[in-house]
Amino acid sequence: xxxxxxxxxxxxxxxxxxxxxxxxxxxxxxxxxxxxxxxxxxxxxxxxxxxxxxxxxxxxxxxxxxxxxxxxxxxxxxxxxxxxxxxxxxxxxxxxxxxxxxxxxxxxxxxxxxxxxxxxxxxxxxxxxxxxxxxxxxxxxxxxxxxxxxxxxxxxxxxxxxxxxxxxxxxxxxxxxxxxxxxxxxxxxxxxxxxxxxxxxxxxxxxxxxxxxxxxxxxxxxxxxxxxxxxxxxxxxxxxxxxxxxxxxxxxxxxxxxxxxxxxxxxxxxxxxxxxx
Amino acid sequence: xxxxxxxxxxxxxxxxxxxxxxxxxxxxxxxxxxxxxxxxxxxxxxxxxxxxxxxxxxxxxxxxxxxxxxxxxxxxxxxxxxxxxxxxxxxxxxxxxxxxxxxxxxxxxxxxxxxxxxxxxxxxxxxxxxxxxxxxxxxxxxxxxxxxxxxxxxxxxxxxxxxxxxxxxxxxxxxxxxxxxxxxxxxxxxxxxxxxxxxxxxxxxxxxxxxxxxxxxxxxxxxxxxxxxxxxxxxxxxxxxxxxxxxxxxxxxxxxxxxxxxxxxxxxxxxxxxxxx
Numbered sequence: 001x002x003x004x005x006x007x008x009x010x011x012x013x014x015x016x017x018x019x020x021x022x023x024x025x026x027x028x029x030x031x032x033x034x035x036x037x038x039x040x041x042x043x044x045x046x047x048x049x050x051x052x053x054x055x056x057x058x059x060x061x062x063x064x065x066x067x068x069x070x071x072x073x074x075x076x077x078x079x080x081x082x083x084x085x086x087x088x089x090x091x092x093x094x095x096x097x098x099x100x101x102x103x104x105x106x107x108x109x110x111x112x113x114x115x116x117x118x119x120x121x122x123x124x125x126x127x128x129x130x131x132x133x134x135x136x137x138x139x140x141x142x143x144x145x146x147x148x149x150x151x152x153x154x155x156x157x158x159x160x161x162x163x164x165x166x167x168x169x170x171x172x173x174x175x176x177x178x179x180x181x182x183x184x185x186x187x188x189x190x191x192x193x194x195x196x197x198x199x200x201x202x203x204x205x206x207x208x209x210x211x212x213x214x215x216x217x218x219x220x221x222x223x224x225x226x227x228x229x230x231x232x233x234x235x236x237x238x239x240x241x242x243x244x245x246x247x248x249x250x251x252x253x254x255x256x257x258x259x260x261x262x263x264x265x266x267x268x269x270x271x272x273x274x275x276x277x
Numbered sequence: 278x279x280x281x282x283x284x285x286x287x288x289x290x291x292x293x294x295x296x297x298x299x300x301x302x303x304x305x306x307x308x309x310x311x312x313x314x315x316x317x318x319x320x321x322x323x324x325x326x327x328x329x330x331x332x333x334x335x336x337x338x339x340x341x342x343x344x345x346x347x348x349x350x351x352x353x354x355x356x357x358x359x360x361x362x363x364x365x366x367x368x369x370x371x372x373x374x375x376x377x378x379x380x381x382x383x384x385x386x387x388x389x390x391x392x393x394x395x396x397x398x399x400x401x402x403x404x405x406x407x408x409x410x411x412x413x414x415x416x417x418x419x420x421x422x423x424x425x426x427x428x429x430x431x432x433x434x435x436x437x438x439x440x441x442x443x444x445x446x447x448x449x450x451x452x453x454x455x456x457x458x459x460x461x462x463x464x465x466x467x468x469x470x471x472x473x474x475x476x477x478x479x480x481x482x483x484x485x486x487x488x489x490x491x492x493x494x495x496x497x498x499x500x501x502x503x504x505x506x507x508x509x510x511x512x513x514x515x516x517x518x519x520x521x522x523x524x525x526x527x528x529x530x531x532x533x534x535x536x537x538x539x540x541x542x543x544x545x546x547x548x549x550x551x552x553x554x
Contacts, residue, residue, distance in 0.1 A: 036294060
């Protein structure tokens with residue numbers, strides 16, 4: 001049996017292997033400066049953070065450790081969102097049954113110190129995030145560790161950080177909704193058949209067809225995000241070719257990164273629930 | 278900085294990612310029952326064995342641990358030879374400069390107990406090996422842990438096991454020649470340029486063009502092994518297409534597994550010497 005940290009690492013590797021995942025780096029596609037090999041190195045570097053979370057290290061600290069480890073490659077941000085989604089699930093699975101309620105208890109118990117550690121993780125890597133709302137400039141995550149005194153002064157927990165971001169960030173929304181989409185997609189993976197890279201592709205497309213990707217909204221805008229959702233649905237309906245859409249989105253630099261991150265979380269849950277590789 | 282166990286794990290992942298690697302599973306090719314995802318899971322499972330070797334656990338025990346971890350996937354033998362090649366290099370790199378002489382000292386110090394642990398590793402996975410010579414049937418590695426009393430009675434170290442096999446097994450030959458081909462190929466990786474998956478492909482082809490692959494000899498015979506060597510040279514000379522040869526060898530089930538294993542060892546050495554991902 002693989003333990004939780006091993007399953008978490010494997011989830012990262014299986015996620016990037018799934019193909020076609022239109023707009024993402026996958027087994028068959030690279031961006032010029034963000035390549036499959038960077039995701040391999042990111043997954044290798046993330047493992048000690050998973051082990052820390054499973055051993056009881058607070059989630060913020062374990063997350064920051066995994067981001068620091070992930071960052072030892074030249075591609076930049078490979079798995080920031082995936083690690084944010086998976087880390088509480090690892091800590092949950094290491095201590096009890098991995099259920100939406102148990103995961104919610106874990107994230108609700110996060111502290112101000114977890115929030116500070118989360119902000120410090122931004123020191124290691126550039127992440128595309130929207131600017132903060134007016135009046136909350138001191139909480140801009142892009143300030144990294146410079147923002148930790150504002151966090152402490154305002155007394156904000158990591159769960160509260162996620163709660164503030166949930167309306168515009170799909171991973172934060174997972175934190176505040178019992179990881180609803182991740183658990184649902186895990187069942188799709190478990191009840192599908194065939195090689196995992198194909199199940200991963202289908203699960204990714206179902207998630208993408210279901211909701212506009214918040215990473216696309218942040219980087220490219222609402223309209224492209226909605227277009228991609230409609231076209232993912234067309235791929236599932238068989239009226240558009242997934243491989244063609246994948247090549248087009250890479251060419252247009254439209255990357256549904258949040259959907260990939262939720263797919264990784266779903267893979268972790270599925271592995272914990274017995275998905276055989 | 279990645280530590281030795283992380284570099285060892287990354288070497289396994291980068292090896293299987295390299296494409297085209299004619300005859301092997303690679304980023305673009307699967308066999309029906311041996312797929313890319315099995316290599317991902319194998320690399321995930323192998324890591325604790327690497328960590329044990331780096332921490333000073335005897336090589337045989339660390340190797341058996343890595344094989345046990347590797348075996349938690351349904352594809353069968355994914356990285357047996359690669360782990361056998363890399364494990365002494367990990368222990369060397371964890372304690373001193375990684376040089377041919379230092380690695381030779383490490384393997385020469387292996388004991389009878391290392392040999393017994395090596396045999397026990399065969400309990401976890403089916404490995405294609407030739408039958409033992411007449412009179413040495415009790416030392417057939419395929420007997421696994423059943424052979425350990427014969428090992429003990431004869432007083433054979435793991436180095437001696439490798440010395441006996443060096444004439445017909447390319448990994449055993451690395452053990453007894455200061456990992457000569459692995460160190461040479463590491464320099465090719467370091468002085469090449471471009472994405473790692475392309476460097477890995479070129480390094481694999483150079484190794485394959487240089488010597489017949491002993492895994493092909495064992496499974497398919499001498500003539501196919503020599504044919505593949507000549508055709509790998511043709512790919513390097515530009516008179517044959519690597520992608521076409523890759524598809525053909527997969528269809529013929531001709532798998533240059535030993536060359537892939539040496540490529541993985543070369544990637545580990547290159548990463549330790551500063552190969553940037």
